[in-house]
Amino acid sequence: MAEEKGKKERETDMLVPEETYMTSGVHIGTRQKTSDIKDFIYKVRNDGLYIIDVKKTDEGIRNAAKFLAKYDPPKVLAVSVRQYGQKPIKKLGEYTGMQILEGRFRPGILTNPNSKDFFEPEIILLTDPLADIQALHEAENIGIPVIALCDTNNETRYIDLVIPTNNKGRRALALIYWLLTKEILREQGKIKSDEEFTAKVEDFEAEI
Amino acid sequence: MKKAEKCITCGKGLLERGATTFQCPTCDEIIGRCGGCREQSVDYICPKCGFKGP
Ligand SMILES: [Zn+2]
Ligand SMILES: [Zn+2]
Numbered sequence: 224m225a226e227e228k229g230k231k232e233r234e235t236d237m238l239v240p241e242e243t244y245m246t247s248g249v250h251i252g253t254r255q256k257t258s259d260i261k262d263f264i265y266k267v268r269n270d271g272l273y274i275i276d277v278k279k280t281d282e283g284i285r286n287a288a289k290f291l292a293k294y295d296p297p298k299v300l301a302v303s304v305r306q307y308g309q310k311p312i313k314k315l316g317e318y319t320g321m322q323i324l325e326g327r328f329r330p331g332i333l334t335n336p337n338s339k340d341f342f343e344p345e346i347i348l349l350t351d352p353l354a355d356i357q358a359l360h361e362a363e364n365i366g367i368p369v370i371a372l373c374d375t376n377n378e379t380r381y382i383d384l385v386i387p388t389n390n391k392g393r394r395a396l397a398l399i400y401w402l403l404t405k406e407i408l409r410e411q412g413k414i415k416s417d418e419e420f421t422a423k424v425e426d427f428e429a430e431i
Numbered sequence: 432m433k434k435a436e437k438c439i440t441c442g443k444g445l446l447e448r449g450a451t452t453f454q455c456p457t458c459d460e461i462i463g464r465c466g467g468c469r470e471q472s473v474d475y476i477c478p479k480c481g482f483k484g485p
Contacts, residue, residue: 259472286482290456346453363469368453379472381449383464384456385485 237281238402244277247398247424251275251389252375259379263387273375275387283386284399287370288406290384291346296320300344302328302358307393308350308372310429311400318404318422319411321348324358333361346370351390352377372399397427435463440475443467457482 244250252273256264265276291299299321301312309325316323322344331338347362349355349371359381362369368383372390379385389395401424408414435445435452439462449466460479476483
């Protein structure tokens, strides 16, 4: 009975309080808005910044965790050209066993069997479809599904699942990847409760 | 995982470049998306659970 109640609460509540998303700047978009992203936008601020609906961010993280947990971790590749995404994906890799590629994405990694670090993932996770365009092109070439953190200025071409979020901020990226890591471990049955996940959000933050 | 044969949105075959197959993020339904629908970022809806992507 108690378990059932807990389950129900989890379905209606957010992974963290809305304020936690706000203080990490997850909701802060850019001054650009693409038509692909309009459904994820809550409002435009007086200063012209588009604000992301963090309820949809929360939903996106849960769905991405469920999606990624269907795959064998070594067959998942997370990438980030963006500097502030590099520490968070390293942590994701450390805790989940997923593969990561940080920094420049050398052409051919997914498409050229002769390339020295050739790799054949079954699904890919991008930190920013604009910065990670090379990885997106190669994923498109080999026909694997794509999950991406998308800001208000991103298009979603060739993306199969969007996590709408500020994908540039240091603290925003740390929080998103920390939550995603925790939810993946929960989906995989490796942790049963939040308390079992002892990593802190700060551990996922890139150094300034 | 078995491959989808047709795009869930437009019904096109999935042999061309850019197409993909995956299990619905929130259930186990096999979903195919063709290169055209992915390129245009056309919404897809899971026929089993109603999940709407991307
Ligand atoms: Zn199609
Ligand atoms: Zn479904």
